[in-house]
Amino acid sequence: MIFLQPYKKYAVFAGRATRKEFWLFHLFYFICFIALINIEEMLGSEGGFFILWMFGNLLPQIAVGVRRLHDTNKSGWMYLLSLIPFANIWLLVLFCFDGDEEDNRFGANPK
Secondary structure, eight states: OGGGHHHHTTTOOSSOOOHHHHHHHHHHHHHHHHHHHHHHHHHTOOSHHHHHHHHHHHHHHHHHHHHHHHHTTOOGGGGGGGGSTTTHHHHHHHHHSOOOSSOBTTBSOOO
16 A cells, blocks of 8 residues: 555655655545545535645645655755746656666665
8 A cells, every 4th residue: 555655654754755656645645635525515515624635635745745856866845846837847757757776865765
């Protein structure tokens, strides 16, 4: 259950995360996101579950993103590019690259 790994490392910004861990976590997040929207639509609620889900997953999302950048030997501060329109495309490209094969300054290869 690699998609749950970011929840085990809820606020751990040190280390590295594989592409598989990063993308499976985001797939799980997206599926739950859609499910919660549909449940709230059926219940006719105002978005309480949805907002709690988003805030509860904010820290693991940032942490797995930072660890993914560490895997490509980039600083975790580059995650702030996600706040800049069109610059976040470069961040998406970095998330798609394979990590360093050998150990880098952020730790051992997680594979």
